Amino acid sequence: MLFHSDITVEPILRVVEILNKAMTLNLVDWNAMNIATVNVDGSPSSRMVLLKKVDDRGFVFYSNFNSRKGKEIEKNNSVALNFWWRELKEQIRVEGKIERLSAEESDEYFNSRALQSRVAAIVSKQSEKIESYEKLNQEIEEMTKSFEDKGEEPERPEHCGLYLIVPSSIEIWKEGDYRTHLREKFTLTSKNTWESCFLSP
Numbered sequence: 001m002l003f004h005s006d007i008t009v010e011p012i013l014r015v016v017e018i019l020n021k022a023m024t025l026n027l028v029d030w031n032a033m034n035i036a037t038v039n040v041d042g043s044p045s046s047r048m049v050l051l052k053k054v055d056d057r058g059f060v061f062y063s064n065f066n067s068r069k070g071k072e073i074e075k076n077n078s079v080a081l082n083f084w085w086r087e088l089k090e091q092i093r094v095e096g097k098i099e100r101l102s103a104e105e106s107d108e109y110f111n112s113r114a115l116q117s118r119v120a121a122i123v124s125k126q127s128e129k130i131e132s133y134e135k136l137n138q139e140i141e142e143m144t145k146s147f148e149d150k151g152e153e154p155e156r157p158e159h160c161g162l163y164l165i166v167p168s169s170i171e172i173w174k175e176g177d178y179r180t181h182l183r184e185k186f187t188l189t190s191k192n193t194w195e196s197c198f199l200s201p
Contacts, residue, residue, distance in 0.1 A: 009056045011170040011186035011194055015083075015092055016054055018172070022085050034082045035061070035165075037072040045072065051083075052109065058096065058166040062109060064126035065100070066159045073098055079165060089175035096167040106161030111153070119144045121160045176201065 007013045022030035029050070036046040045068065053060035059081065064070060073079070077099065083092040100106075110118060123139050130136055147154055167188070174182040181201035186194045 007054065007056055009194070011172075011196075012054060012056065012058070012167070014172055015094075015170065018085075018088070018090055018092065019051070019054070019083075022088060025087065027085055027087055030085070032083075033059070033061070034084075035069065036080045036082075037069050038076050038078065039072045040075050045069070052162070058164050059094065060101065060162050060164050062106075062160070062162050064121070064124060064160050067126035070126075073163070081165060091173040091175075093169075093171040093173065094165065094167045095169045096165050098163055098165050101162040101164050103156075103161070107156050109162055110156035110160065115147060115154070116140065116144050118154045118156075119147065122154060122157050171199070 007016055019031065029048075031051040032048050033051050034046050034048055036044055038044050047069065049061045049063065051059055052062055077097050079096065079098045081094045084090075110121070113121075120140050123136065123143060169185060169187045171183060171185040176182055179201055183199040183201055184196060185199055186196045189195055
């Protein structure tokens, strides 16, 4: 799943080049990223998600809108995300705003997933307490079998879909010897153009 070079925004294109390098080297979870949100009290929380797509708009991932992060995003759409690859000695930091993508884009992604993954998205009440994993897995197995027996395809539940993170700043970090790390930061200006500078490590 190479990210294609039809991207024209320079800092996002730089990110794509690093992502493609990580994918080509077959690094474990090469598209994993940490996303941080903040609740109404100002308390942060973070978790790992998988990047699904990059384009000139920004970075896309799939999630449950009713999860903890979904509820925090509804109250505060400022987020930060971080990529890090130990093998590459590279890191990418992104800050920006997050929004839901269209139902059509979410449907297209949902329908591309394996049946059991789609069923799990329907069954899951992400971030809520559950009775047991055994009961959860049993419910997923029973619903999956029901769809298979009927020859039907599940529809995307309204509580799941794609998020887009629209960046306002992107920092590309490269490890150097003796703490001489290379830090290049791109910032989106009020004129919707990107400016870059280097930061002290």
